[in-house]
Amino acid sequence: MENLKDEQQNHHQPVKIDLSGSSFWAKKGLKSLEANGARVDVYWDFRQAKFSNFPEPSSGFYVSLVSQNATILTIGDLKNEALKRTKKNPSATEAALVSKQEHVHGKRVFYTRTAFGGGESRQENEVVIETSLSGPSDPEMWITVDGVPAIRIMNLNWRFRGNEVVTVSDGVSLEIFWDVHDWLFETSGSSSGLFVFKPKAGFESKSLSFNGRYGDGEGEDHDVEDDDSSPKYCHVLYAVKV
Known part of the structure; x- marks a missing residue:
């Protein structure tokens, strides 16, 4: 965009x-x-x-x-x-x-590169999403940015939607939204998890509205509330389990 x-x-x-x-x-x-x-x-x-x-x-x-x-x-x-x-x-x-959307496919690990700062001198960031959805333990998910653990979500059955603000290695305050409902409860074919990575000017948390719908990014509305003081770039990632 x-x-x-x-x-x-x-x-x-x-x-x-x-x-x-x-x-x-x-x-x-x-x-x-x-x-x-x-x-x-x-x-x-x-x-x-x-x-x-x-x-x-x-x-x-x-x-x-x-x-x-x-x-x-x-x-x-x-x-x-x-x-x-x-x-x-x-x-x-x-x-x-101002925004970028992509689809990645995987079984347990999803990988992408982006630049949260934007601009000509942008610093690239490496994002890895790792999951553990099967086995005797409760489902979990980890998100690392530039090799540094940013978020660990335990009890994913109850926290399949949410958002947290973290600070990445280059000092950028980054808000991460996730919705992995379909990973856990969709049984027909492949399922997608939605992630939004949004740089912020401060640490005030915002809410993510999914308008009661979820899909693969075709014609769906997933709105991130914003204000004029926040950086405008956001990276939208659909992680498709195969």
Whole structure:
């Protein structure tokens, strides 16, 4: 999810980018689609993309959205190449990453990397979720951030939903929400646990509203209450047990 500022109305507008492997089967391409009755052209080039420890490329790429003869959004470091290809004026403002959603699959351990700070100088963080749901003992779950134990939830049958605030290794105050109800009580096929990692300015706890619904992230509403003083980035993780 990127955040764009509308210069005429002086406010920010969110833009959701949903990338699937089938859409970007070629390293360079163009795809046209319709949004709110307007045509949107998506240009991309990953031929020179370089990767570090993040799942997304770190350099050597661009993705550009063009609509109504103007550039809406360009991400990546090859902005000049994108301008030459689209032949449109550059976007009036820089985009800022405000949220990210991903699905990971596993049996007992789920692993991801993210950057809670965001920005160009972001510090990557390693998150590991480990579970013990079978056996004679009560179900438990552990969450570590950068190799440091952050949360241990015992009696998971009773604490399958909750949230805690922790401090990670780079000094960021991080609120972690979880809902693992389906891990424990869903019997038909694979089941998903929902985790939200949200940096905070302080230690005041917020509540997580699931609107009485839970699913795999398609069309579901999982709202995290926020205020203007809190950092805007949050990482949404669906941990799918297989």
